[in-house]
Amino acid sequence: MKRILVLLAIVATLGLTAWTLLSNKEKVEAKVYRPDTNLKVGVRTAKAELRNLSQESEFLGSFAPNREVEIRPQAGGQIIQLPVEEGQYVRAGQLIAKIDDDQLRYQVEAQQVTMEGHQNDLKRYENLVKGDATPAVNLERTQLNIRATQAQIKQLQKQIANATITAPFAGIVTEKMVEKGSVVSVGSPIAKVTDISTLKLVVDVPEKSINQFRVGQTITISTEVYPDARFTGHVSLIAAEGDAAHNYPVEITVRNSDKNMLRAGMYGSIENTNKLKGQTLAIPRQAIVGSAKEPQVYVVENGKAVLKRVGIGVTTNDYYEITKGLQAGDQVVTSGQINLQNGTPVVAQ
Incomplete structure (x- = not known):
């Protein structure tokens, strides 16, 4: 009799535990959020349409002189003539210094x-x-x-x-290292002459943009010191090797101006417009979801967001070219994709 009572107590305890767990499960499930399949999600959209794609890239660099040389004598002795001063313009062949x-x-x-x-x-x-x-x-x-x-x-x-030291080319004396009466040895620097009649704007171009440039290409240059002036230059060199960050130096030669005199060390910038294609189907960059290898977009069809796989071609700062998967006029979602699944009802805001 005693065993029967113990067994009944155990069964009762197990039953009570099971009922409590079932009751808690029902309460938890009641608290779980279940989206309303009929509730429409607000999104922003744009049309897939034909565009004349182009890419504008701005690159900043600094001007370097066309030529610059430290004048060093091939003879030693005392300087008895030094008829130049810093900032003075000298002609090619003009006397810089005379050694005794x-x-x-x-x-x-x-x-x-x-x-x-x-x-x-x-x-x-x-x-x-x-x-x-x-x-x-x-x-x-x-x-x-x-x-x-x-x-x-x-x-x-x-x-x-x-013993007679002359300027190798026309330019400006940008530095004078000695004075008249100094005794110099062979190879010691006397002065520095800089030619800025032509300047070289050197910009570092990232790997993805280097194909926008070609030798001989005409480039428009702007500067901070002359904001209203524009200078015309030509690409004279494209480096064959980049740095560790995959940037390639591009050298643009520009003729200096008497009206707006440029100086070595000044900053200059270029805006290079590269026409990628003619009329091509394009959508805003914000519409793309997924990875670059498997790009997808949400297309609004009959009030629902339909997830479609697309093919992308060239890109600009604002648009992707679409090579497959869409047609002109398709309405693509550009904002609010985080709240969407395939088939979610949507409303354009």
Whole structure:
């Protein structure tokens, strides 16, 4: 009898537990949100339509001089002339500096005296050799001495020429490193000359945009310092190798202006419009959902959002070209896709 009572108590306890769990499950299910299949979701839409796609890209760079050189002498000594100042314009061949060359000229004079002596000896030996009064070797030795002296004179004259330092091209003296009276050695910098008659705008172009440029292409350049002026340049170089960030330097050559003088180091920007295609079916970029490999869009049909797979072609900053899956006039959802499933009723706001 006692066992029966214990068994009945256990059964009663299990039954009570089961009833409690079932009751809790019904309460939880009652609290679970179930979307109303008849409730319409508000979305924004746009039409798939034919567009003349183009892409505008702006790139910022800085101007570099056409040519720039540090002038370094090929002769050493004291500077006795330095007729230039920083900021001064110099012509090609204009005197930049003159190094004291008096000692070299004295040596040339001494060698010229030696040359006269050798030439006099040559005349005497020529006459003596004709009469067999002296060996021919004396004549040959004198001829060699003349050639050696001539070579020494040429060497000294070259050193004298190197003492006169001129501008290799026309430009502006942007830096002067020495003053008159300074003693310089061979190869030490004296001044820097910069040619800005033509400038090079160097911009870093990302890999995805590098095909928009070609050598010889005409580019319009704008600057912050002259906001109302436009400069015309031509692409002169497209780098064959990019940096670690996959940017490629593009060099655009522009002729400087007397009215709006550009200077090296200034910023310049270009707006390159690249016409990708003519009339082509396109939709806003915001309409695309899914991945780039499997792009999809929601199309509004009979008041419902229908998920469709599409093919995309070229892109711009605002639009995707659609190569398959849509027709002109299709209404695509551009905002509110997060609340949609295939077949969700929608209303355009």
